[in-house]
Each structure stands twice: as C-alpha cells, then as structure tokens.
Amino acid sequence: MTLNLHAVLETLGFTATFLLLPPLIVGVIRKTKARFQNRIGAPVLQPYYDLLKLLSKSETISKHTSWIFRSTAAVNLSMLIILAFLAPWTSFRPFDLASDLFLVIYLLALTRFFTVLSALDAGSAFGGFGASREVTLALLVEPSVILCLASLGSVSQSSDLAFVFSFKNMELLNQPGLWFLAGCGLFLASLVELSRMPADDPTTHLELTMVHEAMILENSAANLALVEYSHFLKILILLGISSQCLLHAVPYFWHSTELIRAGASIACILLMAVSIAVIESVAVKLRWTKLPEFIAYSVAMSIFCVFIALGKNLN
Amino acid sequence: MVLDTFEALAMLAAIFGILILGTTHLRTNLSFYSLHTTAIAAVTAWIANITHDSHLYLVAAAVFAIKAWVIPYFLNTVIKKIGIGTDSGAFIAAPLSMHLGALLLGLSYVISLQIPGLIGDPDSRIGSTAAMSILFSGVLLMLTRRAAISQIVGFLVIENGIYLFAVTQTHGMPLMVEMGLLLEVLVAVMVAGLLLFNIKKSFEHIDVSQLTELKD
Numbered sequence: 001m002t003l004n005l006h007a008v009l010e011t012l013g014f015t016a017t018f019l020l021l022p023p024l025i026v027g028v029i030r031k032t033k034a035r036f037q038n039r040i041g042a043p044v045l046q047p048y049y050d051l052l053k054l055l056s057k058s059e060t061i062s063k064h065t066s067w068i069f070r071s072t073a074a075v076n077l078s079m080l081i082i083l084a085f086l087a088p089w090t091s092f093r094p095f096d097l098a099s100d101l102f103l104v105i106y107l108l109a110l111t112r113f114f115t116v117l118s119a120l121d122a123g124s125a126f127g128g129f130g131a132s133r134e135v136t137l138a139l140l141v142e143p144s145v146i147l148c149l150a151s152l153g154s155v156s157q158s159s160d161l162a163f164v165f166s167f168k169n170m171e172l173l174n175q176p177g178l179w180f181l182a183g184c185g186l187f188l189a190s191l192v193e194l195s196r197m198p199a200d201d202p203t204t205h206l207e208l209t210m211v212h213e214a215m216i217l218e219n220s221a222a223n224l225a226l227v228e229y230s231h232f233l234k235i236l237i238l239l240g241i242s243s244q245c246l247l248h249a250v251p252y253f254w255h256s257t258e259l260i261r262a263g264a265s266i267a268c269i270l271l272m273a274v275s276i277a278v279i280e281s282v283a284v285k286l287r288w289t290k291l292p293e294f295i296a297y298s299v300a301m302s303i304f305c306v307f308i309a310l311g312k313n314l315n
Numbered sequence: 316m317v318l319d320t321f322e323a324l325a326m327l328a329a330i331f332g333i334l335i336l337g338t339t340h341l342r343t344n345l346s347f348y349s350l351h352t353t354a355i356a357a358v359t360a361w362i363a364n365i366t367h368d369s370h371l372y373l374v375a376a377a378v379f380a381i382k383a384w385v386i387p388y389f390l391n392t393v394i395k396k397i398g399i400g401t402d403s404g405a406f407i408a409a410p411l412s413m414h415l416g417a418l419l420l421g422l423s424y425v426i427s428l429q430i431p432g433l434i435g436d437p438d439s440r441i442g443s444t445a446a447m448s449i450l451f452s453g454v455l456l457m458l459t460r461r462a463a464i465s466q467i468v469g470f471l472v473i474e475n476g477i478y479l480f481a482v483t484q485t486h487g488m489p490l491m492v493e494m495g496l497l498l499e500v501l502v503a504v505m506v507a508g509l510l511l512f513n514i515k516k517s518f519e520h521i522d523v524s525q526l527t528e529l530k531d
Contacts, residue, residue, distance in 0.1 A: 296410030300416075
C-alpha cells in the first residue's frame, strides 16, 4: 500500500484541529464575557495553560471510589474522540466514515451515562443531585435533538449523517427553512446539554444551582484535566453540528470550494462561542421550574422540522 | 415543498405566532408579537413587490409602524404602570400550549388542503396554512391565559391571522379599508389598555377568570 502524502496531511490537519480547537472555544467564550463585564479578562489561551497546570498537580482520590471513577475520564475522552471522527461537526472530513445518526446521539448519551455513574460512585451528596439534575435535563432535551436530526435524515432518505451533511445531497439543497429551524433547535438544545447559562451557570459553585460542576467536584489533577478537556470537546462537537445546520441554510456554501467551507465551519463555531458569551452576559440563569419552558422552545423547533419533513415526503 | 421567499415569510410569521404561546412573561410575549407582526409586514411588502401594487407598500409600512412598534410600545407602558410582569397562571401550561400550537399548524395544513378554491395554487395554500395557524394561536392565547393583557395580545394575533388570510388570498384590499382596519385596531387596543387601568384600580388584579365575581 502506497502512502498518499496528501491524504496523510489532510488527516493530520483534521486531527490537529479537533484536538487543539476545543480549549480555544472556551477561551473565546471567557474572553468575550470578560469584555462584556468591563474586565480585561484572562488571555484567550488560558484554558490550555489551565489544562497543563492540572496535569502536573498531584491527585487526591476519595477512598470510597471504585474503578468506575478511575476509568470514567479515559472512557469519556476516547468516546468523544470517536465522535469527533464520526459526527459532522465540520464540513471538512478527510475520510468517508459512515455515521448513523442514532450511533452519534447514543454515543453522546453514553458519555453522559458514564459521567453520571462516576458522580454517583464517589458517594458525595453533590454528585448525587448533580447527576439527578443532569439526567432530568437530558430526558427533556433528547427528543428535540433526535427529531431535528431525524427529520433531516428523512428528507434526505438516509440515516447516515455523513451523507446528510455532505453538501452532495440534492434533496436538501433548497431547504433553508428546514436547515435553519434544525440549527436553532439544536443550538438551544446544546445550550442545555453543555450546561451553559439558561440551564446552569458554569462559573459558580453554588450548591443550589450547579449541575455539571456538581458532578465533577470529586475529580482532581490529571483526572480533572481529562474531564474538562472532554467537556470542551463536547462543546466543539455539539456547536459544530448546529453551526453546520446553519451553514447548510445558506445556498452560497453549496456551490463553494472545500477550503471556503472548512474555513466557514471553524469561523461559524467561533461565532457561536461569541454568541453564547453574549447570551450568558445579557440573560440570567432560569429557575429550575422554569427550565421546561426554555427547553419547550427547542422541542417546538424540532416539531416544525418534522412538519416540513412530513410535507416534503407527502408531496 | 420548496419554500420560496413568500412562503418562508408567511411560515416565519406563523412560527413567531406559536412562540408567543411558549412563555407567560408578558414583555417577552410582546417582543415575540412585534417580531411576528414584522414578518407579516414583510409578507405584505413582498406581495407588493410581486404584484407591483404600490399601495401595498404603504399598507406594509403602516402595519410595521402601528402594529409592530406603537401597539407593543403602548402595551409595554401599560404593563410597567400596572406593575404586573407575568401572567399569573395559564389554564394549560405554557410549554404544552406551544406544542399544541405546533400541532395545530399541522392541522391547519390539512384544513387548507380541503378549502375548494385553493387546491390548484400551492402559493396561497401555504399562505392560508400560516394564516389559519396564526388564528389558532390567537384563540389558544385568549382561551388559556388569565391576565387581561394576554387577552389583548390574543385578540391582536387573531386580527393578524385574518389580515394575513385576506392579503394572501386576495392580494390586498383597497387602501381605505386597510387603513380603516388599522385605525380600528389601534383604537381598540387603546381603549382596552385604558380599561385595564380601571380594572386594576377597582379589582386590584387583572385576572379575567375572577371577573365573574360581582363586587360593589
């Protein structure tokens, strides 16, 4: 087998992008929020330094934990790396891997499952209620994610996300409404899934409100670095999928070259990071009982997607 | 079903109409209503663009100015003066009524397939789907909410639905009729707003479900 230099370079570029981009996104969010609060803020690259610092610290582990707590960080990170290869978070993919939409959704659910298990494993009160809140939110959000992606799949007559998002699918070419609604629905859903502002405030450690932070309270040092990094990677993948939906709504990108599309994907993800920071600066965290109202908007978007798909299939 | 600009704008108006149902926070309701009316004004302007009917541009501008700016602004000041920010409670929970509204959008597509005059023309069919779904959203708002402000918003949404139906099916009524209707809506909202002050003064709440109790 001869090694194709071009293919090797593309693969290296792709891998480097998804390995190095996630902390930058978080850095951009934090910097924008700081500017909104009239602070200079930490440099954009600060999340990289934080991760490196955590890696060199010594670890403290509760003696009540089992092997699940030890292995969760590695399991989650490896599953998210698989997802980064499978999920269509950027239009630039060096290889043709088939990725079924249910495989993508349930790999994401599996990472959540392991996070919840490790939170319960430590046996602290915080882990318990963090886990229960996370699962409640996941239960509410999941229908909207599935319906959005499934209606895209049903219009394109394929459940292969790589094909749905490949810009080669003529069924989806003139459907800006469907793409836009799916993008909005997925964006609102990913705000909740990523424990961002209306659902959870990622900057506070207040026991009454925290969701994600409560679950990772027992992790420290290298373990915490891996957990944080997998969370950043999850931000990249989920924001990437919704930004791809929005990019597909613009007819211009259907006729442009690969390079423009790849650049636009990255730019759109960073733009979404900025918009998350703006939302977090102007909006307040919702009361727990008000959250279903917020998630209902995401579900309503997905119901509209289903109607468009139905109308398309009936005609 | 390829959505072109006209259909997309009409559906956008319908979707914003449904999103009004999703929250009991009155100011958010009003800003969604404002967006919804802006979409309807855009539909009118687009029809004017297609039919080269210059008076429809005027109507679009008037709809935008009066219904998307003046009325929400007026109702916002009313809310501020009365001091009631949220609807005290809906008969159907807000998220549920939004999903009900989304289902009614599907139902109105089915209904608009049955209207005899529209079958041949897919353009006006999507227009009538959107108009009917806006009607349903307005009815849901009026039926399920307790605060009198929501009743006014529901009335305005129903009025928008009827207007959208007229403008998509007949490509616009004469200018005088449209202007008369707009003026009437404006006066109705003003009167309703003033009435709200009096209701608030004599009952100390604006809950329409309790207005049946007689009190001296």
